[in-house]
Structure formats: structure tokens, C-alpha cells
Amino acid sequence: MKITIVAGARPNFIKIAPIIKAIEKKQSEGIDITYRLVHTGQHYDKNLSDTFFEELNIPHPNANLEVKSGTQAEQTGAIMVAFEKELQQHPCDLVLVVGDVNSTMACAIVAKKSHIKVTHVEAGIRSGDMSMPEEINRIVTDSITDYFFTTSTTASENLLKYGANPNDIHFVGNVMIDTLTQNLNRISAPVFWDEFGLTTGNYIVLTLHRPANVDEAQSLLTLLQGIDALAGEKKIIFPVHPRTKAILGDRSLALKNTLMVEPQGYLNFMFLVKNSFAVITDSGGISEETTVLGVPCFTMRNNTERPETQTIGTNTLVGTSIENLKKLFGDFLKDGPKPAGIPELWDGKASERIIEILLQK
Structure with missing residues (x-):
């Protein structure tokens, strides 16, 4: 064949x-x-x-x-x-x-x-x-x-x-989980881990690239400022997608907690996710990986093609509103992670x- x-x-x-x-x-x-x-x-x-x-x-x-x-x-x-x-x-x-x-x-x-x-x-x-x-x-x-x-x-x-x-x-x-399983013993800290003073659980991973979230510059800035504010004492590690970087241009963002970094390779990114306090994203695939890793995930979309990450896994569907994110993230801070498991097969x-x-x- x-x-x-x-x-x-x-x-x-x-x-x-x-x-x-x-x-x-x-x-x-x-x-x-x-x-x-x-x-x-x-x-x-x-x-x-x-x-x-x-x-x-x-x-x-x-x-x-x-x-x-x-x-x-x-x-x-x-x-x-x-x-x-x-x-x-x-x-x-x-x-x-x-x-x-x-x-x-x-x-x-x-x-x-x-x-x-x-x-x-x-x-x-x-x-x-x-x-x-x-x-x-x-x-x-x-x-x-x-x-x-x-x-x-x-x-x-x-x-x-x-x-x-x-x-x-x-x-x-899920073949994505095959790759995660096969490489968990190979994941490694990115070069900025010590420089930024990162430790397990003291930061949030953020990824944004979908048009609804990033294509309009002012709404993207409002979203980033809102996420930065809800982090409290946590740092936010934000690998900036080329699409998002182009929208932001050279604007001054004045973000207190957010550290913007280059897109990460798989092994470094999975290390960041595995050791994070939580993930905020608009990616579907990341919600699969956080589910298996047991990391709380907040997905900034109005829908998901991976409902099992929400019904079984660690994912919470937020929508694109910063107000919704603040409420749901606040509930998480107050009540702790929701009960979660790993989908069949x-x-x-x-x-x-x-x-x-x-x-x-």
C-alpha cells in the first residue's frame, strides 16, 4: 500500500x-x-x-x-x-x-x-x-x-x-494525544523560563489567533488589557501568532503581567502548558491537550467542534466577551477546577x- x-x-x-x-x-x-x-x-x-x-x-x-x-x-x-x-x-x-x-x-x-x-x-x-x-x-x-x-x-x-x-x-x-503521550518525557523549558522567573503554577498561557478575536486592533487591545487585569499576581505568557503580531503592529500596550514571546516549538509549548496555572486560548486543539494534562482551559469562542473537552475534560467555553471571561475565570479562582476526566480512547x-x-x- x-x-x-x-x-x-x-x-x-x-x-x-x-x-x-x-x-x-x-x-x-x-x-x-x-x-x-x-x-x-x-x-x-x-x-x-x-x-x-x-x-x-x-x-x-x-x-x-x-x-x-x-x-x-x-x-x-x-x-x-x-x-x-x-x-x-x-x-x-x-x-x-x-x-x-x-x-x-x-x-x-x-x-x-x-x-x-x-x-x-x-x-x-x-x-x-x-x-x-x-x-x-x-x-x-x-x-x-x-x-x-x-x-x-x-x-x-x-x-x-x-x-x-x-x-x-x-x-x-485522538492522534494529537498520541503525539503528546510519545513526547511527554521530552518536553523542555523555553529559554526564557528562568529569565522571567517562571515556576510551575505561577503563570497563565495565552494564545489568540482567530479573526473574531484579533482582526480588529482596538477590540484586541481591550481583550488583552482585560486578560492582563484578571491575572492578579500571575504572569501571562503570550506566544504571539504572526497574524496577531501584524494586527498589533508597534502599538504601546501597557500590559503589567503579560510577557509577549515568539511562537514556540512543540516541546517548549507543551512544557509551558503542562506547568501552567491555566490556559486562555481560542484554539480548539489546545483544549484537547489541556484535557489530557489536567490543566484548566478557557476557550474564547462561541462554539467548539470538540465538545468532549467541555463535557468530559477541563475546557470551559467562554465566548468572545472579556466580561464572560472575567466571570468564569473568577468562578474558577473561587471554586477551583471543575471535575474532569479523559475522553474514551x-x-x-x-x-x-x-x-x-x-x-x-
């Missing part, structure tokens, strides 16, 4: 790492399975791209399509044109896409039109918010996918509602299940 694996952005790299390890394990057992890794180049900042290949021991990509940024249409179109040439030059039996970025949807469409089977890892998750580009990517990808691998029973149920064949839906667990073995199932197809 020849598999082409597609990665385009930071979350993709984290998800493909354990899948590659599972394939290589089968190869070592004499199983006839090979892979070709294609990096679309959708994220090209070194801290958001190359670093993850190095840190997670992912082989250098066989091809980099070097698409880079642009509008949604420009980027998606460029990926499709480049990936079509890639498949013509390097035919395969199966294209495996992960997550919900533009690369996921674009490469799934090209593969399907090239009469190649499509596997979607992390299929079926839904936020219900069609203003999110990721939601459109999920729906389009799942509408043409052949083999669905889901992180939860809720995701599997979503696919059934859309009319997917039950025989093609496989609840296997988030045990670090999802990738092995995926490859076992694909070999039976």
Missing part, C-alpha cells in the same frame, strides 16, 4: 507524526506499506513549520509545494494545482489528510478527482459555525472522504447524520488503530 500523507500547518504536523511512526513500525515487521510525505507550505514561518519536523522526528518531506499565504481562494487554488502535479508524478493508493485547514480540503478534492481513495483523520468534528473557514473545509472534505477516522462518538454520529456509510466510520481516538494508540484498519481495506 502506497500512502501520500499531507501536512500544511502546525496542527497537521503534530497529527501526522504518530501516523508516520505507526507506518514505520509496520514496515519493520515486514508489512508492505510505504508513505510519501507532502508539505504544502501553507505555514512557512519556521516556528510554525520546520521546527515541528525537527522536534517530532518526522522525516524531511519528500515534497514541499511551497504555496505560502494568500486569500482563502488563492491559497486553496494554488495547493490544488501543485498537488495535482505531485500526484501525477507520484501515484499512490491512498491520500491521507488530517484536520481542517485549507490543505486538507484542497488535497482531498484533488485526490478524489484523480480517482484516489481519501482518508480523513479527525473526521466528523463540527462547530456549527459556517463563518469559520475550517468548518467549510471539514464539511467539504468529509463529503468526499472514503475512510473516516474519528476522535469521539459525537464525531461519528455527525458523519452518520450527513449520510456517511457506517462501515467507513472508525472511532479510533484518548490513550496514545489512535495512530496504530488507523494503520491496522487501513491495511485491511
